[in-house]
Structure formats: C-alpha cells, structure tokens
Amino acid sequence: MNAVVLTISLMIMLCLLQTPVAIALITAALIGGLHSGLEITDAIAAFNDSLLIGSQVGITYIMIGAFAVALARSGLLDLLAHRIALRLDLREGATNKGIKWVIFLTFIAASVMSQNLVPVHIAFIPILIPPLLGVMNKLHVDRRAVACILACSISASYLLLPTGFGAIYLNEILLANVNDVGQAYGLTATASMVPKAMFLPVMGILLGMCVAVFYTYRKPREYQTVPLTDLQVEKSPITLNLTQCLSTLVALAVALICQLKFDSLLVGAMIGFIILSFTGIFRWREQDDVFTEGLRMMAQIAVIITIASGFSGVLNATGEIAPLVAATADMIGGNMALGAALMLLVGLFITIGFGDSFASVPILASIYVPLALTLGFSPMATIALLGAAAALGDAGSPASTITLGATAGLNADGQHDHIKDSVLPTFSHANFGMLVFAWAASMLL
Incomplete structure (x- = not known):
C-alpha cells in the first residue's frame, strides 16, 4: 500500500476511535514513515524538521487569540449577546425562529469578515460563540448545523473573495503556482x-x-441547561461609551493595515493588541491576564497545527506523494471526466492529511497543472481543479484550523465532540457539494 494512503487512513481511523488528534497524527506519521522504508530515526527527524513551520503559524494564532480576547473586553460581543438574549421569548410553546436566524446570520457575517475584512481567521469563534450557547440551548439549535455554517462560510470566503486570506490563497499561492508551473506549457x-x-x-x-x-x-x-450567566435578561443593559467604540474601530483598522503592509498576521494582531492596551479597553495591569487568556484559548489549536506540520513533513519524506498522483494519472488515460474526478478525490485525500489547503497547493501544482493541460482542460478549468483539489478536505480534516476552531467555541460547555459533531458533519456537507460542483466547473469552463 502507498505510504501516504496508509498514513492518512490510519490517522482518520485513530481519530474516529476517539484517540486525541495530536496522538493520532504522531502515531500515523511514524507508522507511515516506517512503512515507506524510513528508519525510525529518519521518520522522527523528518517530523521534527517540519515543526518549525507549524510553530510559526501556532505562535501567530496565539497572538490572534490574545487580540480577539482584547477585542472581547471592549464589550461589543457582550452587548450583542445581551441584545439577542433580551429578544428570547421564554414562554411555553414559543419557537423564537427569528432569533435563531439572527444568530445564524451573525455567524455567517463574522465568518466572512474574519477572512476578508478583519483577518483574525478562527480566533473569533471561541470569543463569539460561548456567550451565545445558553441562548442556543434554549432554542434547541443543533450545534452540528452551526459547525457547518462556520466551516462553509469560512471556506467560501477565502476561496472566492480576493482580500485578506482570500488574497493570499487566490493570488499569492494559487495563481502564483499555476503560472510558475504553467509557464513551460504556455499557460x-x-x-x-x-x-x-x-x-x-x-x-x-x-x-x-x-x-x-x-x-x-x-x-x-x-442539550443540558446551562446558566446564561452574563446573558441574564434581568441584568441591567450593557452600554458602551464612544471612546470604547472608537478605540476598537481604530485597533481593527490599524491591525488590518499592518497585516496587509507587512504581510504578517502576527504583527497586525500584536499592534492591535497594543493599541487596545493603551486606549484603556482593559486596565494596563491586566495585559498579562488578557494575553494568557488568549494563549489558553488557542493553545490546543496551536499545538495541533504544529504537530500537523510534522505530520506533513513525514508525508513528504516518504517520497510517495508523487507516485500516488502519477498512478492516478495512469488510471486516467485521456478521459477528461474521469481525470477531473480522480484529481479532485486525490486532492481531497491529501488535504485531509495536511489539514491545510494553503500548504496543499504547491504539492499538487507540479503534477496537476501539466496533467490538466495535457488532457485538454482550459486555463480556468485548470485553476478550478487545482484550487478545489487543494481546498477539499480543509473543512473536514481533524487537524484543520476550521474544525478545531468550531470545536473550541461549540464545546465550551463540554457538549460538542470534535470528531462526531465537527469533523464528520463539516466533511460531508462542505466537501461533497464542492466535489460535484468543482467537477462540473472543470467540464464547463
């Protein structure tokens, strides 16, 4: 069996058996490395050598978490949750459907802005959702639906809108790789x-x-009844002063500008955090507490991202990604319809292992672009195939920041399982539709 197939399959199986994601990644990586012929010391070395990239991303997420906690101290999210709670009709038989759709639309809007306007990625989820869990329990909202809303909205945002994370994925990664590889073929x-x-x-x-x-x-x-704590409707209304509002807006604007100017989420989030510190959103002596709270909120995600980087390093070290894609090409022959389907399925499988669509594009581009052009696909169809193949699985991987973020928010009261309630629902709903429509796009463009 191909070592990549074995490694990813084993990782998925261990996750389904409720093994902690970090343990599943490390175990599967080492077994897959041994199966490929690597010595145990070489497999460990390949794992360790790739941790640096993941740790850089992990540190960025910790800083984003601290910035998100600082933004939460402004009171804007408390005010939003309180206003929603005030509209909740607690009388027997009340459906509160309007409140349910307001919550869903709020999650969609926040997801889109987190990718394109205020690029904090998934850091908003553990801040925005926990205060609303009490209301969601009263409404009997299935949290699996919320996980799908978050995953699909976040994925759709960066895959379609060319700003923020979308600019990075669409222009700096996808377009750059297509042109780099396609240059030799006149594309x-x-x-x-x-x-x-x-x-x-x-x-x-x-x-x-x-x-x-x-x-x-x-x-x-x-779900079990959870006290509304800060959302008690009898509590006096939350108010915000003009200084708080202006300070928060300035911090968001400067953080966005710095992120774009320096191409660094870490720098943007850090400067936003500093601005909120100086403008009195929270007390100066509370800085360490706010940062630690953000660290605690994002620690699990940062650790799994770091380990996932080592996992992908072992996949690369096996040297069996290229043979897997080459075997797929041999199966295709000259059949465009079959070729599109197999390329998308292989991309889905690889991205589940990497847990990151951004990292999957360079891996797939060197083979997918020549293969697509050889089969007769147009430039736009080639872009659709590569862009979709690399993104498939991002919203359904156990190690994806999207599913990890959804779980971090929805499991704040311990009633939302990462695999059963986040990974499996998002995988089935976000990926199947994209798989079919991406195949159709390759045939029509």
Missing part, C-alpha cells in the same frame, strides 16, 4: 480569472451549508 493566468474559476466550487460549498441547515440538522436537539 498564463490573470488575477481576474481566479475568482471566476472558483465560483462554481464555492457554490457547491454553500449548497452543502444549506443542506445542513435546512435538512440534515434542522430538527431540534436537546
């Missing part, structure tokens, strides 16, 4: 082609979200 793609090529695949993701909300998880689901 030149432009920035305007990329969102058009990704439109249909993204529509597949949004269709999956609609299926989850309106069909799969539409029925009420019971």
Whole structure:
C-alpha cells in the first residue's frame, strides 16, 4: 500500500476511535514513515524538521487569540449577546425562529469578515460563540448545523473573495503556482480569472451549508441547561461609551493595515493588541491576564497545527506523494471526466492529511497543472481543479484550523465532540457539494 494512503487512513481511523488528534497524527506519521522504508530515526527527524513551520503559524494564532480576547473586553460581543438574549421569548410553546436566524446570520457575517475584512481567521469563534450557547440551548439549535455554517462560510470566503486570506490563497499561492508551473506549457493566468474559476466550487460549498441547515440538522436537539450567566435578561443593559467604540474601530483598522503592509498576521494582531492596551479597553495591569487568556484559548489549536506540520513533513519524506498522483494519472488515460474526478478525490485525500489547503497547493501544482493541460482542460478549468483539489478536505480534516476552531467555541460547555459533531458533519456537507460542483466547473469552463 502507498505510504501516504496508509498514513492518512490510519490517522482518520485513530481519530474516529476517539484517540486525541495530536496522538493520532504522531502515531500515523511514524507508522507511515516506517512503512515507506524510513528508519525510525529518519521518520522522527523528518517530523521534527517540519515543526518549525507549524510553530510559526501556532505562535501567530496565539497572538490572534490574545487580540480577539482584547477585542472581547471592549464589550461589543457582550452587548450583542445581551441584545439577542433580551429578544428570547421564554414562554411555553414559543419557537423564537427569528432569533435563531439572527444568530445564524451573525455567524455567517463574522465568518466572512474574519477572512476578508478583519483577518483574525478562527480566533473569533471561541470569543463569539460561548456567550451565545445558553441562548442556543434554549432554542434547541443543533450545534452540528452551526459547525457547518462556520466551516462553509469560512471556506467560501477565502476561496472566492480576493482580500485578506482570500488574497493570499487566490493570488499569492494559487495563481502564483499555476503560472510558475504553467509557464513551460504556455499557460498564463490573470488575477481576474481566479475568482471566476472558483465560483462554481464555492457554490457547491454553500449548497452543502444549506443542506445542513435546512435538512440534515434542522430538527431540534436537546442539550443540558446551562446558566446564561452574563446573558441574564434581568441584568441591567450593557452600554458602551464612544471612546470604547472608537478605540476598537481604530485597533481593527490599524491591525488590518499592518497585516496587509507587512504581510504578517502576527504583527497586525500584536499592534492591535497594543493599541487596545493603551486606549484603556482593559486596565494596563491586566495585559498579562488578557494575553494568557488568549494563549489558553488557542493553545490546543496551536499545538495541533504544529504537530500537523510534522505530520506533513513525514508525508513528504516518504517520497510517495508523487507516485500516488502519477498512478492516478495512469488510471486516467485521456478521459477528461474521469481525470477531473480522480484529481479532485486525490486532492481531497491529501488535504485531509495536511489539514491545510494553503500548504496543499504547491504539492499538487507540479503534477496537476501539466496533467490538466495535457488532457485538454482550459486555463480556468485548470485553476478550478487545482484550487478545489487543494481546498477539499480543509473543512473536514481533524487537524484543520476550521474544525478545531468550531470545536473550541461549540464545546465550551463540554457538549460538542470534535470528531462526531465537527469533523464528520463539516466533511460531508462542505466537501461533497464542492466535489460535484468543482467537477462540473472543470467540464464547463
């Protein structure tokens, strides 16, 4: 068996058996490395050598977490949760459907802004959702539907809108790799082609979200009653002064500008945190507590991202990613329809292992671009195939920041399982629709 197939399959199996994700990643990586012929010392070395990249990302997420906690101290999220709680009709038989849709639309808007306008990625989830869990329990909202809303909205945002994280994925990674590899084949793609090529695949993701909300998880689901604490409707209304509002808006704007100017989320989040410290959103002596709270909130995600980087390093060290893709090419022959389907499925499998669509593009581009052009696919169809193949699985991998972020927020009261309630629902709804629509896009473009 191909070592990559074995490694990823073993990782998925261990996660389904409720093994901690970090343990599943390390175990599967070492067994896969041994199966490929690596010595145990070489497998460990390959794992350790790749941890640096993941740790850099992990530190960035910790800083983003601290910034998110500092933003929460402004009171904006408390005010939002309190206003929603005030509208909740607690009388017997009340459906409160309007409140439910307000919450869903709030999650969608926050997900989009977190990728394109205020690039804090998934750090908003552990801040925004826990205060609303009490209200969601009263409404009997199935949290699996919320996990799908978050995963699909976040994925659709960076795959379609070319700002923030979208600019990084669409222009700096996807477009750059297509042009770099395609240059030898006379292919030149432009920035305007990329969102058009990704439109249909993204529509597949949004269709999956609609299926989850309106069909799969539409029925009420019971959760244990959780005290509303800060959301008690009898509590005096929360008010914000003008200084708090202006300081928060300035911090968000400067953080965004710095992130774009220096191409660094770490720097943007740090400067935003410093601004909130100086403007009195929280007391000066509370800085360490706020930072520690952000560290604690994002620690699990940062650790798993770091370990996932080592996992991908072992996958690369096996040398069996290229043979896997080459074997796929041999199966295709000259059949474009079969070729598109197999390329998407192999991309799905590889991205589940990497847990990161951004890291999957360079791996797939060197083989997918020549293969697609040889089969006769147009430049836009080639972009759609590569962009979708690399993103498939991102919203359903146990090690994905998207699923980890959803669990971090929805499991704040211990009633949401990472694999059963985040990974499996998001995998089935975000990826199946995208798989079908991406295949259709490759045939039509």
